[in-house]
Amino acid sequence: ILVGLYMQDKLAIAKGETRYQGEVVAAVAATTEAIAEQAISLIEVEYEVLEPVRNLDDALEAKILVHENIAEIKHIEGVFFPQPNSNIASLNKSLKGDLEAGFEEADLVVENEFTLPAVAHVPLETHVAIVQADPYSDRIRIWTSAQSPFALRQLMAFSFGVKESDIEVHIPFVGGGFGGKAGIHLEPLVTLLSRASGGLPVKLRMTREQEFNYLPTRAGMRGRIKTGVKKDGSMVASDIVYDWDSGAYADYGVNVGKTAVYGGLGPYDVDNVSIVSNTIYTNKVFSTAYRGFGHLETLWTVERQMDILSQKLGIDPYEFRMMNMLRPGDTTVTGELMTRSTGCPTDCLSAVVKEIGWTGRKSEEDRQREWKTGKIRGKGFAMIQKAPAMPPNTATAVVMQMSGDGHVKIMIGAIDYGQGALTAIAQIAAQELDLPIEMIEVIKETNTETNPYDWNTVASKYTFMGGNATIQASRKMLEQMKNIAGQVLRCAPEFLTHGDGYIYNVHRPDRRIAYKDMALGYAYPDGNGIGGPLIAHGVCMADG
Incomplete structure (x- = not known):
């Protein structure tokens, strides 16, 4: 059974090759946990150890391919772009203006690289699912700890080749999700076990250790940013590359990566821009949605760069942001016209700055004075342009x-x-x-x-x-x-x-x-x- 909506690249049970250390290769259903544990202990698996793709640089070299058949993986065409003979599950771009001319116009060019690691969601309640698959029809009943019952119904119908109306999803109280319970996770495997058990209901509950080993995380991210500014503080060019370590599979990962080409510049008006977002396969636990759906990662790259630029120019970080902010009548990097209904970033930032009592960067005297009191209080602010990857009929x-x-x-x-x-x-x-x-x-x-x-x-x-x-x-x-x-x-x-x-x-x-x-x-x-x-x-x- 293939699992996935955006990229159908994952099997419910691995066949022939495992792509990360926690991947399922065998499963047992039993009447008690003790019997199941005993049965599992009797299974012997012989592995041929292969050289893994450990990091983004190794993946981009493409000497080893995580998916040899990347060009054959079914995906939503025209939205995601797998690159043949590579580990790039999707390459997305946004281009605006003339980047080379923009940098020639700049008085100052600053380049930086920022990274964020993969992060586990760690909800108080681990993933758990109960499935009963009717042996005499296509009906499947599911009780699961999930964020999105109707999306789960759609994905299950897609994976098993049945009608959505054949899938019944119950969601009781859910003990936290943070994005990690969006989409589809345990349900296909438990459905296969129920079918193998003659239609009996089967329950699978992850331990905390299994959560870390088997279930997805936030993707690790590397942002490389090059920005050109004039002496007066106006930004004239920005060249950004986001590399997302999506792990072994990229069904949700490609959608997270795609958001970077919408909001990956932040709410700033720059005439010459290139944003490249690579969602990349490695031999690690695969990735999924996590709070902010990729926006906080791009925020870290862009806003850290804004602070560094303002320091080098000797301009207050608030004033620097305000002079480069998108306003009604401007267009975003993707060509969207800003209106009052879009929201007004300048009003948002002004309100925050007023609320926190921002008076500018501290002088060295201010810092020394605080050190002597033993109480140091920092103030800061950041902007984000959120562009959720939602369909038009949301x-x-x-x-x-x-x-x-x-x-x-x-x-x-x-x-x-x-x-x-x-x-x-x-x-x-x-x-x-x-x-x-x-x-x-x-x-x-x-x-x-x-x-x-x-x-x-x-x-x-x-x-x-x-x-x-x-x-x-x-x-x-x-x-x-x-x-x-x-x-x-x-x-x-x-x-x-x-x-x-x-x-x-x-x-x-x-x-x-x-x-x-x-x-x-x-x-x-x-x-x-x-x-x-x-x-x-x-x-x-x-x-x-």
Whole structure:
């Protein structure tokens, strides 16, 4: 079974060759852990030790290829670009202006290299999955600790060649993710074990040691940056190469690497730019999403360079950034037109600088004075241009229903793994409906069979998108209640407003109806009724 969406380069169980030391070569399902451990101990594997690709430089030399068949690996064409006879899983570029002419114009050229290591996610709850594969049909039921149930359903259907509607994904409480539980991980292997067991449910829970050895990390990154500036501080050229150590496989790695050519210059207006981003195979644990999806790595490269440049020019780092910042009317390195709706980086930086009380770099006298007190306090700031790698139809939905006692239950497709999604949605609904937050319940478990769709719980998108969907659903529910109340109170809905659990006439607040009296449909004293159960939904799709 091949696993992957962007790059189908990984098997659920290695065949013929392993590409990193923690890769699965055999698996056992048993009725107890003790029996499973005993069975595993009886398996003997003979390895022929091959020379590994240990680092980025070895990988770029391409004397040894991690994947001999890189040109044959299925991938999303036109988005990712594997380089034949190399270890480059994808080479992405952004070019703007005339780089050579830009550097000729510069009064000062500074080159630097910055690196960040691979980092494990280390959520409190390790990866765990239970799968039951129906032996008589294509149906697969999954209970798993994952961030994105609908994306997992899509990936599983893709890997096993079945319909999405045949996959049922349950997500209970998740004990942390940080990007490491996005995508697909244990589920294909456990599905194979369930099928091999005649359709019995199979559970696999990673130990902490197995997390480090088998499951993906943040990619290591090397950023090489060359910047040309004029004496007045204006940036005229920037040449950046990002090399990402994606490890043995690159399904999510290539998407992280691709973001670097969108946001890898930071929010700066430079006329002559080249950004090259190489997602590279090595014989290490493979990589995946990690908090920031590659943006924090490019931020480290660009913003460290900005501080060094400002020091060499003798310009305050705040002023240096402000004079080179993108503003409405400018275009980004990829040609996107900046508008007020894009956001205003200058306003963001000005607000931060004001809040922290920035007064410029410390003088040597200031530093010596602090050393004598024994208390040293540093101040700093950095900018980032976040360009999430989301499809144009990125969307989310919520469904809300009112109970007979006036409580509102809300179903979402996103996952709260510690970031507070459930609380945020409850707060937004309570504010829109003007109800105490205790009257709002966001259902905690997500099931793709019953919950509304959400693309992925990633990219810092959910409070904005899920919040707007909740606002829309709340207003639809209020509209339903006003239509019912208008008939009961014999007035047009536009003369009705809401508050404190009631719909009432704006001119006669004493003429009112409680939400709960309409929740299941309004009953007249004479035995007639109107309306029906109050159910509303809201959607939000990324725009622009």
